[in-house]
Amino acid sequence: MTRLILIPLLCAFISMDAQERIIINDDQQFIAFLENSLENGVANSEITQMFYQRTWDYWRKHMIDYNQNPEKYSKVLSLYYQNQQKYKRNDSIKIDRFENQIESFRRFDNRNTLAKNPVLFIGSSSIVFWETAKSFPDLPIINRGFGGASLQEIIHYYDDIVKRHSPSILVVYCDIDIERGKSPNVAFSAFKELVNKVRKDFPLTQIFLLSMKPTLVDDFIQKDVSINKVATNRMLSKYCDDERNLHYIDITNMMIKSDGRVRSDIFLTDGMHLNQLGYGLWDPIIRSKIMSLTK
Structure with missing residues (x-):
């Protein structure tokens, strides 16, 4: 029975491969x-992987x-989110x-x-790609x-x-938790845990928490990623208002045009990571x- 159910969906995938994997x-x-x-179909690991390969082709183009x-794209996005509920990826991570x-570090x-007493930058891929030197x-x-x-x-x-470098200033950027489906409360708690560790070891260190950036693909990663980034940013901003040596740095405003749309010229072709122009907005x-802080 399972094999019969799989046939229509597999045929759809096979027909795409027969068209030389043309982008939808x-x-x-x-x-x-x-x-x-x-x-149609059963959401096993192979079919799930093929589903996301095909959908990413479409979103990257659009x-x-x-x-x-x-x-x-209201209808397309609604159907896509319904499919995401069916074709759920394993978002668990190995801590190491x-x-x-x-x-290597x-x-x-x-x-x-x-x-x-360095200015130490830590975080996810937005820090990795930033040519900070x-x-x-x-x-x-x-x-x-x-990594990410x-x-x-x-x-x-x-x-x-962090600890081995004894930073005078610590710059932190991380949006991976939200992009992996964690709630704003969970992400915020993790930021606080990190801040508490730094304060225990380096009570005089100035800590910069950078706002989570909008991207061209937030809505395609998971439902509510954009909303949850904004909510987390609000929580971080309020938290920093009341804390000594802790600073919320909004690096998102200049990434958004006057009509509220995200600038498309500041990203690499993946629509997620910044190009040189994008980092040029953050640097000043x-x-x-x-x-x-150093005058």
Whole structure:
């Protein structure tokens, strides 16, 4: 019986492969694909992987138009979210999945004389891709962003990426928890846990918590990612208002145009990570805050 149920959905996938894996670029065709995926098949790991490969092809091609005209995609997005409930991915992580990257940091730190009292950048891929030494050549910069690190992974490797460097200023960016479906309350609690660890070891360290950035693909990652980023940012902002040596840095306003749409020219082709122009918007904000604290 299971094999019979799988046939319509598998045929849909096979027909796409027969067309040389052409990107789904017709809205009606994509709607038909989503309706067929929802009604047929069993959501095993293989079918789930194929589903996300096909849908990402579509969203990658349409993300700029969606950002400009989201109302055109209401039906498509509704069907997509329904399918996401059916084709759920395993979002669990192994806490040591980035051990190789951390070991590279350990070896580098053991071989080199590093800056004392540095401005230390930590976090997920937005920190990894940020060429911080070039952005702030006159400052004692250390960058210890790794992978697509979640806050719990950052906390897990705290001794390696934070404690051993005794930062004078710590810059933190992480949106992975929200993008993996965690609630704003869970993400906020993890930020507080990290801040408490830093304060215990370095009570004079100035801590910058950067706002979670909007991207062109937030709505395609999971439902409510955009909403939950905004909610978490509000919580972080309020938290920093009442705390000594803790600063909320809003790096999102200049990423949004006057009509409320996210700028599309500041991202790499994946619609998620910033290009040089995007980081060029962040640099003066961070520099200004650092200078205000080091005069």
